[in-house]
Amino acid sequence: MNTTIVAPATYPAESAIGIIRISGPETFAIIEKIFSFKSQSINFENVKSHSAHLGFIKDKNILIDKVLLTIFRSPFSYTGENMAEISCHGNPFIINKIIDILIKNGCKIAEPGEFTKRAFLNGKMDLSEAESVADIVSSKNEISLNLALKQLTGQEKNLITNLREKIISVISLIETDLDFSDSVENIEMEKIKNLLYETIKEIEKLINYTDEGIMLKHGIKLVITGKPNVGKSSLLNVLLKKEKAIVTHIPGTTRDIIEDTVTIEGLPFKIYDTAGIRKPKGLIEKIGIKKTKDAIKKSDLILFMIDGSKKINKEDIKIFSEIKKKNFLIVVNKLDLKLIYDEKKLMDIFKIDKNRLSFISALKNKGINDLTKMIKNIIINSNNFISPEEIVISNLRHKTSLKNAVKFLKKAIENLNSYEIAVVNIKIAADFLDKIIGKIVDENILDNIFKNFCIGK
């Protein structure tokens, strides 16, 4: 990397300070041209790494700003290169001006994620650690932040490295066996097979956890659905503790999907309030209902709501038939009015257990605590939910690589009668693990990962 890059590291809005980052071989040479130390006794030859200095940015002797300059010398910096950070006054106009001057003096504007990409290419972090940086910046809840931090601190790397070593040890076992035995029958076929099965099992366990990790990272998708006017938007507002959706007595008020994030009983959720499903009156409602059906498909949990003060009709039954194959809870709303059915009757009508049924009044804020507890229990009791502390991987790209590794390990087992073929397959499986941590680098994967970063990271 022979260019020197620059980018704003803070959000361009009026704020106390704004930070500009510079990295690359010419960092100090370029800064020397535009920065003068406040203290006359300091110059670039004698500044230490990780030291901060007050001074002035000038453009051809015109003062631009008084700033704090922090110096990081290679290799002890984020990217591993010579780096500097200029903390100026947090005015986007000043920040842009300083960046312009730096560019005039030889810097190149950084691509999204280029600092982290350089950190990876210079061996400062492995690929899974680099990826976690974007997750940390975008985390919106405690659980996803913890998942990202685990990745950043190398927990995932260690796990993958251990698995890889296990796989490689099988190869050497096969190879030494081949060397020392005269006939193929002498080879410890059973031992090798068991080792491979054991490794597959371990990876599959990780894959299962990964699904949960991905779900927690992006928020558990909770969809509220039901007929118009049963109180879906009212419930959304209660769960969010704010007036997000418009509530009226007019059926069909919600036409587009309304979405927000919220923590319920310590778990991160993405809640979707949907258009009530019915025969649409008009094009907009029709599109809304189509979106509702798509949301149902992608949901982790559905709250199917009925109006407890009204008779259940064909429309309710039809919607229920569309969601009952998914993970659902039936929410009987308007508990404050006279309810038509009791619990037993409803269990009978919908053929469900008690733990799928909740009574609330969204209007009077009744039964909400019981509902949120039920939501938590359903999530925890489904898909072998494990405690988020145990999850290490929460990245789709990694999951795909793990699945491929399993596929080739299985191929190896199928081909154990021909050791050459088995070894080739085992090696491919090991390569897939290497791709996760970036031991094997694929340019396309790199571009894909870093293009999703923000500029300056």
Ligand SMILES: Nc1nc2c(ncn2[C@@H]2O[C@H](COP(=O)(O)OP(=O)(O)O)[C@@H](O)[C@H]2O)c(=O)[nH]1
């Ligand atoms: N009595 C009573 N009315 C409610 C309750 N929840 C919602 N409503 C009313 O039902 C109507 C429809 O509510 P809304 O949340 O817009 O329903 P949506 O169409 O399903 O989103 C509004 O007039 C609400 O005030 C409740 O628990 N009790």
Ligand SMILES: [Mg+2]
């Ligand atoms: Mg609504």
